[in-house]
Amino acid sequence: MKLYWGPHTCAIGIHILLEEAGATFETEKIDVAGGGTRAEEFLRINPKGKVPTLLRDDGSVLTEFGAIGTWIARSYPEAGLIPDDAEAETRMVEILDYIEGTIHGQGFTRIFKPDYFEPQDALHGTLGLGRSKVEHQGREIVERAFALLDSQMAGAAYAVGETVSIADAALFYVERWAEPNKISLPSHVNDHFHRMLARSSVAKVRRLWGEG
Template sequence: MYTLYWSPASANMTPHAMLEDIGVPYELIKVDTSKGEQRSPDYLKINPHARVPTLVYDGGKILYETTAIALFLAERHREAGLAPKTDSADRPLFLQWMAYLTNTLQIALMHWWHPEHVIDGADRQAELKTKAEQQAAGMFRFLDQHLAKSGPYLCGQTFYVCDYYAVMLAQWTEFMATPAHANPHVNKLIRLVMQRPGYARMLKAEGIEQPV
């Protein structure tokens, strides 16, 4: 039994869709970040960084960081085929994309959504948002070029959880001047991922009525 602490349309989208795909029993506990619930004393005991998602497994063990949760679930439930096996030719590229998405693209998006985490002052925050938006748009253009050559999935012909991660990050660009889905090959990846029943069930459960 797993417990996933989540907030609508947040980084939990990836592990949430994975739990649907895997088909194991799990419960969801909502921590609404728009209401600041991630800073409640009870949640801070579970995740001292005041972020979602957090996964609780094996009767009380705690894991946070989306990539760690995603790799943990994929490796624990290999039969779901959400990650290439360690000796697969796709494995190095898969690891590259997981790291790139979480360490590089997600950071640019977080700077756009939460400039106040990085810098004080409305003017400087606005400058940071502008820069972050340019960076994120450039990174999605780069992913688009990669997908044009080597898609339709990030690792080629096979879907892995890095594709959930990329589509989740694309969702976060919906209010930007150049949303990720404006890139044709990223758009194709989004459409492919949307067809996956687990992803669709996650969107419904999180109340995301207008996915990108």
């Protein structure tokens, strides 16, 4: 099994889940910023051209954070990465979808790639008029979302209770993007971030990624 990852990407969450599960796997670093996910060799593995990408032992490929995370959790049930309780599992999925779709997809993507959200001119392409506005909008989305999650997490060690789940790995990677972008984490979310940093799985992955 091989995980394809790239620096500063959400793939760190999947790497953490594989460590939490005790899985046997190898990794391959992709130069995402340098266009590695658009290289023909990588596109043959994942035509979507993005990480995380997981090549399983049977030769099949999994993409998308939620799908990969769910497969890891179901394949290694002893790790307890999906709550046993149906209500808690539902809440985990709710938080995971919110992180993926809103905090990452709508918020941080506006900060990282504002050109994607700028008006287009048929002759000249991106007009270049609203970059700062788009970035500001992204920050507002992220800060509002963190505040909402903060209120939901009061009194809980992790996203949906006292044990780590798929949602925590996702929440960690967006928390990790906050400080470099000068976004303050509210108290409960900040506590969660530092609780995750203290986990051996996270420390190991961060060392492998050259972060700690």
